[in-house]
């Protein structure tokens with residue numbers, strides 16, 4: 001796809017619902033007794049994979065794609081039925097890992113598989129703790145990747161020190177903990193997104209959080225109560241417009257109703273560190289998930305150092321932060337972000353290759369990258385590697401580069417933001 005040039009971005013937009021919260025609403029709604037109604041559901045391919053998997057396990061789910069309202073007719077903690085077919089997770093790591101925590105405790109076996117990217121992503125990180133709980137995984141591939149079969153077992157609680165700050169790992173263990181004998185505790189090295197914990201509380205699950213959020217204990221549940229869930233706009237999707245509004249000349253954009261959960265708001269901190277003109281208004285708390293409108297105006301940004309405990313709070317935004325860094329004066333250094341290598345693509349490699357192709361001075365490192373910004377970018381052909389966050393990042397970079405930029409595999413934005421290119425075009429004048 002050839003990318004349109006960007007100038008004078010003006011106006012308001014509402015980005016689609018949060019991907020992480022949408023996935024969790026399908027899973028907890030399926031395990032609850034009664035009908036859970038979800039509004040603002042993300043109609044991205046990843047969340048549709050979660051719906052399809054739970055439908056295959058006997059859950060009736062009505063998805064009104066015109067209103068983004070989903071009704072999940074939950075059958076209780078023990079109401080899932082054996083899937084008659086493979087559980088196809090598509091491109092979705094969240095579906096794979098969270099659902100595995102549930103499957104590990106079911107009285108049936110299930111086969112989980114996904115696309116070429118999923119088949120390369122590490123699943124040992126969930127197989128290890130879930131196996132300690134008694135789970136029985138049968139790997140059908142080498143290197144503990146998908147496809148695999150999970151033979152459901154009776155589980156017991158564990159105390160797990162996770163080597164990685166990953167909400168997917170934490171959530172898989174906590175979901176398995178719903179079914180285990182005895183309590184299950186997970187401690188992570190740095191706090192990752194806490195949507196599972198917040199939604200557990202909403203559904204009436206007994207959890208205890210300590211150690212500044214880094215330790216969570218779940219007590220096995222007897223039943224979950226159906227809920228109404230309103231999904232806020234996804235800050236990871238808003239990030240492309242935050243960046244575009246800051247680096248496109250003569251721009252002012254307001255993004256309405258964005259989730260600003262403190263475990264996800266690292267992009268806002270980075271914007272401030274880079275000197276951005278950014279303001280929040282209409283801040284509201286929506287059952288523990290705060291939301292706000294975010295207004296950005298064109299700013300001359302400067303580089304900064306991004307490292308340590310902030311990394312899990314902005315891990316999905318690093319591709320677009322790297323684009324902001326390319327337009328900022330001075331050096332931006334990103335450290336402690338080795339997790340980028342095991343996302344939908346190896347984001348250290350892919351960002352470095354593509355930014356270099358556009359003339360940016362970027363050095364990939366083992367745990368991040370160093371970008372010396374402030375020089376004009378030149379149009380190039382860049383490969384998204386079918387990674388939605390890479391495609392969206394280069395739609396912004398390419399829109400501000402001289403010459404033509406062509407994104408290979410640009411349609412993969414469908415994973416988390418099907419209307420991304422239209423929404424961007426609507427702000428462009």
Ligand code: S3P
Nearest residue numbers: 020094165166167168169315316
């Ligand atoms: C997610 C957690 C993060 C994030 C992913 C969604 C979630 O992954 O990158 O896009 O919904 O729990 P990790 O848990 O692997 O860091």
